[in-house]
Amino acid sequence: MILRSVINWPTRGWRSPFDELERIQREMDWLSEGLTGRPSTEFSAGVFPLVNVTEDKDNYYVRAELPGIKADKVDMSVTGNSLSIAGERKITPENGDYHRREREEGKFSRIISFPMQIDQSKVEAQASDGILTVVLPKSETEKPRQIAVKAA
Numbered sequence: 463m464i465l466r467s468v469i470n471w472p473t474r475g476w477r478s479p480f481d482e483l484e485r486i487q488r489e490m491d492w493l494s495e496g497l498t499g500r501p502s503t504e505f506s507a508g509v510f511p512l513v514n515v516t517e518d519k520d521n522y523y524v525r526a527e528l529p530g531i532k533a534d535k536v537d538m539s540v541t542g543n544s545l546s547i548a549g550e551r552k553i554t555p556e557n558g559d560y561h562r563r564e565r566e567e568g569k570f571s572r573i574i575s576f577p578m579q580i581d582q583s584k585v586e587a588q589a590s591d592g593i594l595t596v597v598l599p600k601s602e603t604e605k606p607r608q609i610a611v612k613a614a
Contacts, residue, residue, distance in 0.1 A: 510570045511547065511594075519605075522576050522598040533589035538596070540582045544575045545598060578604040 511526040526547060528536065537548040548571040579601040586597045 510551070510566065511572065513547075513572065513574065515574060520600060522580070522600065524574060524594075524596040524598065526572070526594040526596075527592060528589065528594050529592035531592075533594070536589070536594065538587060540580050540585050540598065543577070543579050544573055545580070545596065547572045547574075547594070 511528050513524055513526045516523045516525075524545060524547075528549070528551075530553075531549055531551055535549055537546075539546045548569070550569045551567050553565055553567040576598070581599040581601045584599040588595050
């Protein structure tokens with residue numbers, strides 16, 4: 463607590479709790495690579511795809527950015543209260559050497575958990591312009607019910 467208030471550690475430039483965990487993982491990979499002389503993990507697409515999750519009283523909505531990935535190449539499944547999105551992004555090399563390479567390629571997998579059960583039979587998914595939109599209806603048994611109170 464004293465370190466935080468005195469030198470603003472670790473909040474300086476820190477956006478989310480997962481940023482610090484990712485930094486630690488990169489440092490551990492770097493240390494492991496230095497000791498063994500080879501990479502400790504396969505190159506992966508990191509935290510991809512980027513997703514937005516919203517809800518209303520009846521549904522959850524997941525919007526995932528999947529540029530350059532065909533809809534039939536995305537594996538998606540719903541189990542209980544979670545949605546799994548998996549696939550692979552391949553980037554074909556262009557002529558010449560890279561000066562900068564910011565787009566990663568590789569396999570990805572995201573699992574998104576929800577606080578309520580999902581009605582699996584009514585899930586809908588649609589891909590358009592590189593955006594995957596998934597509508598996940600909340601299970602009827604999980605939705606809160608309004609109960610009328612009768613006067614005696």
